Amino acid sequence: MRLNNEIRIGMMVSAVVVLLAGLSIKTGNLNFTRAGYVLKVRFGNIDGVNVNAPVMVNGFEVGIVKDIAIKDDADETQMELTLWLDDKAKIREGAQAYVKNLGLLGEKYVGLSAGPKGGKILSPETVIEGVEPSDLGKLMSDGQEIAAQLKEISQSINGHLQKNKEAIDSILANMDVTVKNMSSITKNVDERLEMNKAHIDEMMVNLHAASVNLDELSYDLKANPWKLLYRPKEQKKKDF
Template sequence: MKKYSNEFKVGLFVIICVFGLFYLSYSTGKINLGEGGYRIYAVFEDISGLGEKSPVMVNGLEAGKVDNIDVVYGEGRTRMVLELWIKEGVKIRENPKISIKTLGMMGEKYIQISSRQGEGFIEPGERLEGEPFIDMDELMSNINSLTDEVKKLSQNLNYTVEDNQDEISRLIKNLEATSKNLEEFSADVKRHPWKLLFKTK
């Protein structure tokens, strides 16, 4: 049986490790083998759970993915810098709107780039400001809280009306009597306009 030297075994192990690392890099998207493309950067205050490999959509078309996420600690605030890989041939016009969206009921997040009208296109490596993320759960919670407050206000108004029902009824009767008197006075003036000029005894 043929024996292999220790040097051969070590060399074979190193080769296997290199191929293994290469495969992992390719499968996780760090290496885009056989694909061209370019990278741009999007900056957000909050990415709300968005992760690496998340899709990048340009006007609704899947056109890339999130390659890397860095946390940058600046003066007085913390920001997230996303490295976005964009497929070759996909052009994004200047001053695009970049935002984080949620896909379907499962809540998978992705980057949406809305390429606006314009003459020029952004260049590879450009750094762009992202739009604030709108948390739908938080928005619905605020709407529910507002609905509860409106219900409480409505109940308080009902209680106020019930507690002052007699007073409100008297007020309505007085208004009806005043309206009737005004109608009678108006009709009398139409029949006898001279009463406006001479005070009757």
């Protein structure tokens, strides 16, 4: 049985629709079969995060950014991100949220910490206050300001050095003379030691001998402590 052209075209269109639906589910991170729940995060600045951006816990992808809304309060305007998380990803009280990059200039994503151990598991729809991302423009501006201050300090130091050039040269010259004098003194001391080497050696020998005698005396007194109290009797003079 041959298929007519209408049936063939219908089958091709159906296949294309199924393929496109599969790609949409895959690329759009739609979750029709996976169980999950929603948390909300508020930032003052989301730094380019978009809907469908990944959500990661400790570097592992567990969900997507489902929606972004502007929340105008009395004090400030904040961006509220609705996060869809896989039901297996349990976030505890005390968790923090960050805006991060995949690589240096890669896609923006929302990073979550799981929270401290022992903390209570957050219930769906809980709002987490996010940690504000660093402002790259402000960092560059601060860096330029610091560089300008360093340049000013360098110029000031250079000006003082130029202004006191003669005094600095004089100090360095005096230090050179002092070093030469110290070298001369050291040389004289070496010569004196060499000239009196025999006397010094003799003194060292005598000191060593005295030390040995003291050691022997100390040992003898320890062995015979009565010698400390012994006094020889004086011989009586004979009467003639």
